[in-house]
Amino acid sequence: MTLRAQSTLVAALVTGVIAILGWFALLTADQHQAIHDVRAHAASLARQNVSNITEGGPLTPVIPVDGGVVQLVAGNGRVLSSSPPAEGWKPLTTARPISDELRWDGTVIRNGQRLVTVGFTAPGGTVYVAQPEPGLFHQPTRIALLGGAALLCVGLVTLATWVALSGALAPVHRMRAKLNEITATDLGKRVPEPEQPVEFRALAKTINETLERLEKAVGQQQRFAADVSHELRSPITALRTQLDLALSDPATDVSATLAGLDSAVDRLQFLVEDLLAVIRLDAGMPHDVEPVDLGEVVGAELIRRPDTVGRDLVRGALVAGNRVQLARLLTNLVDNAVRHAEREVMVSVYPDARKGQAVLEVVDDGRGVPPADRERVFQRFVRLADSRERDAHGSGLGLAIAREIAEVHGGTLRIADCERGARFVLRLPLAGEAAGRPPGTDAEKETSDDRGGTGLPADAPQPNTLR
Incomplete structure (x- = not known):
């Protein structure tokens, strides 16, 4: 997998995780706000019922509650009146407000349903108003919109990462293409040095400096090989010449020939020793210190x-x-x-x-x-x-x-x-x-x-x- 694909995949995964967490966070915050609104509405209804009872109204609830129930519970726990959905129910809760100035807030479970409940003290007992607690997915349309927005963010980040990396890595592709053109016989070429990003410019500069050193080293080796060939040719030619003369003329002075051969061999030996010393030094061979x-x-x-x-x-x-x-x-x-x-x-x-x-x-x-x-x-x-x-x-x-x-x-x-x-x-x-x-x-x-x-x-x- 290429660096661009890996980086894009990582960006997509990270963005996806963040989007999912954000989605759930928004849903949770929305649910909390909905529960707060339901509790406020229940408290308003409870106050209106308490006001009616205080003014001498009937003991039965006069304010309908959509999807909720109202109970008037006496101090001994007997249900004095209820709204139609709660007829025959036991008291929603045995909890009571601490004083007339305070209300009771809580959540009760009745028939498997969670009810947000608010109670206020009234003449003759306590008025309780309960409404169903909103669920996490209580607004499907809103949930779908939030999910779509999260997916859109993930897609945009993924696309932006892919495009940005494609542009950022373009200089690397150009450098690689230029390096592919450089061969051992043509070390004079150099890779382009981009202006941005700075890191790639530094990389290109280092590559060019390395190529320059390599070109100099290869040139030095080529000159060295040519010089060695030239230097070795002279003693070898001298040896060959004296041997040919000795073989062609039986009357050749053997002592003089051997002396000449000895001189040529000495020169060849000195040259080979010098060459071996140069090779060892160039190779950086370790030596005892x-x-x-x-x-x-x-x-x-x-x-x-x-x-x-x-x-x-x-x-x-x-x-x-x-x-x-x-x-x-x-x-x-x-x-x-x-x-x-x-x-x-x-x-x-x-x-x-x-x-x-x-x-x-x-x-x-x-x-x-x-x-x-x-x-x-x-x-x-x-x-x-x-x-x-x-x-x-x-x-x-x-x-x-x-x-x-x-x-x-x-x-x-x-x-x-x-x-x-x-x-x-x-x-x-x-x-x-x-x-x-x-x-x-x-x-x-x-x-x-x-x-x-x-x-x-x-x-x-x-x-x-x-x-």
């Missing part, structure tokens, strides 16, 4: 590096992260720095207690990165001309992977200003106790982005130091 001293991780990774990589590492930069991923991030940054450096690379780690961050800086003395390209180099498969000149076998994924690892750990990675070369600055939130460590401890150092100058400082500590 533990308290890690960033200075210790960097120190352990730099042991295998040449002496041209200087280091200034401070203990106390404790972060919550994955040791393997952080090591890969450092490796990618240092590999990039070594590839572009002229003579030296400096790696620094220190806690920024005031900002609650652990900072890793990798600085080289190469040509640097132009400001216009500082964000572009973090895009996948992007390699600047200088990078291609220095290393034609890079994948263009190292810096992209480094930034994504930083973002997964809740941090940032950017290129800061530097007088000479490139300066990569990683900032990660400090974990636990390290984040709340007060300034002035042995773990505190300078926190400005210009720490140690812009570039490799002349007074920097000697390489291979860990404090």
Whole structure:
């Protein structure tokens, strides 16, 4: 059942219940009013009979009562006179008015009929006038009119609900129709955004934003697939070429061929590893998180590096992260720095207690990165001309992977200003106790982005130091 049908049915049922209750309420109120009118009429007749008796009239009722009876009952309970319908009846009631100024009101049942009865004190006894009590359905025409009005109200509410919901849900039907037209190969379309109601406009806006993100994601996947195909083609082509040459020329130097194949396989292996890392990051695969001293991780990774990589590492930069991923991030940054450096690379780690961050800086003395390209180099498969000149076998994924690892750990990675070369600055939130460590401890150092100058400082500590 559709929402429109369900809502209309509920509105009809609720309106029907209210109409029935209102109908019975009106009938009950009408009955009470009719009983009040009958009692007032009976009291008027009783007063007239009392007046006649008081003036010395006959003891028999002189005022006819349509559908009712009149009795004059003595004080000892004997019926002195009655109207013709009540001849031979016993007294209507044994109740008496309290005083001459009061009357008695009540309802008696005689011969299975309820009678509205009013009694007034008169000379020689009490005059009682009784008339039949009106029933709940004493006016069939009025009842039919009230019932018809109730049914009309139910019908009008049902129709109004159906029409209102049809108009209100029209934007949803248009959005659904537009969504049916959108396919995986055509994500450029958007659903219409109605002005009213506001909720549907917000829904349409959210759908369009989702479609926009989906379009960007699909476009990124398509570009990624194209870039991967292009990058894989080069090492595979190199392998194929060298194998074809070796097979076609028996005099080919086997050692040189194997060395070339080994180089091509290495490049292919590095590329596949980078691609697997990107896929894992995109998939949001869970990784083990533990308290890690960033200075210790960097120190352990730099042991295998040449002496041209200087280091200034401070203990106390404790972060919550994955040791393997952080090591890969450092490796990618240092590999990039070594590839572009002229003579030296400096790696620094220190806690920024005031900002609650652990900072890793990798600085080289190469040509640097132009400001216009500082964000572009973090895009996948992007390699600047200088990078291609220095290393034609890079994948263009190292810096992209480094930034994504930083973002997964809740941090940032950017290129800061530097007088000479490139300066990569990683900032990660400090974990636990390290984040709340007060300034002035042995773990505190300078926190400005210009720490140690812009570039490799002349007074920097000697390489291979860990404090």
